[in-house]
Amino acid sequence: MKSDKQFMEFAIELAKKGIYTTSPNPSVGCIITEKNKILSKAYHLRSGSDHAEVLALKKLNKRVNSKMNMYVSLEPCCHTGKTGPCTKSIIDSGIKNVFVSTLDPNPKVKGKGVKELRNNGINVNVGLCKKKSQEINKGFFKRIIKKTPYVIAKQALSSDFKINGSKNKWISNSKSRTDVQYFRAESCAILVSSKTIKTDNPSLKVKLKKNDLGLKDNIKHPVRIVLDTNLSLDLNKYKFFKGKEKKIVFNSLLNSSDKEKNIDFIKVREDKSGLNIKTVLNILALKYEINNLFIEPGAKLLDTLLQKRLLDKLVLYQSPHAIGNLGLTTLNMENKVIKDKTIVTESIMNFSNDVRIIYKFLRK
Numbered sequence: 001m002k003s004d005k006q007f008m009e010f011a012i013e014l015a016k017k018g019i020y021t022t023s024p025n026p027s028v029g030c031i032i033t034e035k036n037k038i039l040s041k042a043y044h045l046r047s048g049s050d051h052a053e054v055l056a057l058k059k060l061n062k063r064v065n066s067k068m069n070m071y072v073s074l075e076p077c078c079h080t081g082k083t084g085p086c087t088k089s090i091i092d093s094g095i096k097n098v099f100v101s102t103l104d105p106n107p108k109v110k111g112k113g114v115k116e117l118r119n120n121g122i123n124v125n126v127g128l129c130k131k132k133s134q135e136i137n138k139g140f141f142k143r144i145i146k147k148t149p150y151v152i153a154k155q156a157l158s159s160d161f162k163i164n165g166s167k168n169k170w171i172s173n174s175k176s177r178t179d180v181q182y183f184r185a186e187s188c189a190i191l192v193s194s195k196t197i198k199t200d201n202p203s204l205k206v207k208l209k210k211n212d213l214g215l216k217d218n219i220k221h222p223v224r225i226v227l228d229t230n231l232s233l234d235l236n237k238y239k240f241f242k243g244k245e246k247k248i249v250f251n252s253l254l255n256s257s258d259k260e261k262n263i264d265f266i267k268v269r270e271d272k273s274g275l276n277i278k279t280v281l282n283i284l285a286l287k288y289e290i291n292n293l294f295i296e297p298g299a300k301l302l303d304t305l306l307q308k309r310l311l312d313k314l315v316l317y318q319s320p321h322a323i324g325n326l327g328l329t330t331l332n333m334e335n336k337v338i339k340d341k342t343i344v345t346e347s348i349m350n351f352s353n354d355v356r357i358i359y360k361f362l363r364k
């Protein structure tokens, strides 16, 4: 006999299948059960396609009866966006028992979906596995509630705490670099500095195959973002500007756009460190609906992010090799954030002879 909690955990596992494609929407899973058996299961795949509840109802090949339960990892929506309200589909279906893991923080929903179901005679239980379902949508929750994306930064370091300068390309091994691609794939956007574009000329695309991510459709490449204070980058020279994906250039000079290359130029004011990164994050959340931002900073940008306490996680890949004077010193150990107790180690893992350490920031 399975418990309601086990069914909800299953719905959350289904939701995870959407993490590479649903943004800016949250990842949501849904199952319909009867007498301890799963009759239908579905997850939200991408913005504009059926929501998980609607799809689970469509896939159900049996008449709804009062013994059926629906388990959904996020509150059903009650407004019309790109698709119609899920509450209407649920009410019309005749389902009488609905388990909702967590309320939707979106002010257009936020409890109103549950209320509408209850007003229509449906028993609604809210809160099963709430932490787990909020965790898989932490970027979505942070964007809606705090108006800033969930921010992860990564750096590859040598054993003597240096990053690559212009003379040496790779510090980490190929396994670590493949791991980075999964972080990129989960992100709505990737941000780097103009220095990194000039030194490394990265495309910032996801270099995995759709099979690696368990996808049937093409990979959704993240939005590409660069901090280029004085608009010093030649748009025809770097891979960053190639391709049809959205590119955003934050700078101190002008607001404009290049429709053909799909580039937005966004002016932000400067502070002592350079462009005001907090403003950059607010714009990314409010204008571009970026839930999860992945930053690949050099030494200076990482220092700003730490000083201003803008990170949620820091992912370090440390190689066993020293690079001495060829590298740039990073992770300024005098940085106050590193000295106090706002960082905890979330995990330590080996990638061949590299070590990956993930730090989590507790206080914002």
Ligand SMILES: NC(=O)c1ccc[n+]([C@@H]2O[C@H](COP(=O)([O-])OP(=O)(O)OC[C@H]3O[C@@H](n4cnc5c(N)ncnc54)[C@H](OP(=O)(O)O)[C@@H]3O)[C@@H](O)[C@H]2O)c1
Pocket (backbone or CB within 6 Å): 154, 155, 156, 157, 163, 164, 165, 166, 171, 192, 193, 194, 195, 196, 199, 200, 227, 228, 229, 230, 232, 273, 274, 275, 276, 277, 296, 297, 298, 299, 300, 301, 302, 304, 328
């Ligand atoms: N090992 C790794 O994982 C890794 C990752 C990324 C980069 N890198 C390497 O890092 C090197 C670049 O490092 P870096 O320390 O010279 O540069 P950085 O930290 O990548 O970027 C600093 C630059 O970003 C721009 N910027 C704008 N606003 C800023 C702010 N508020 N705070 C900080 N920077 C701001 C400025 O350039 P503008 O004035 O032009 O705007 C500034 O000079 C490259 O060699 C690259 O290969 C290594």
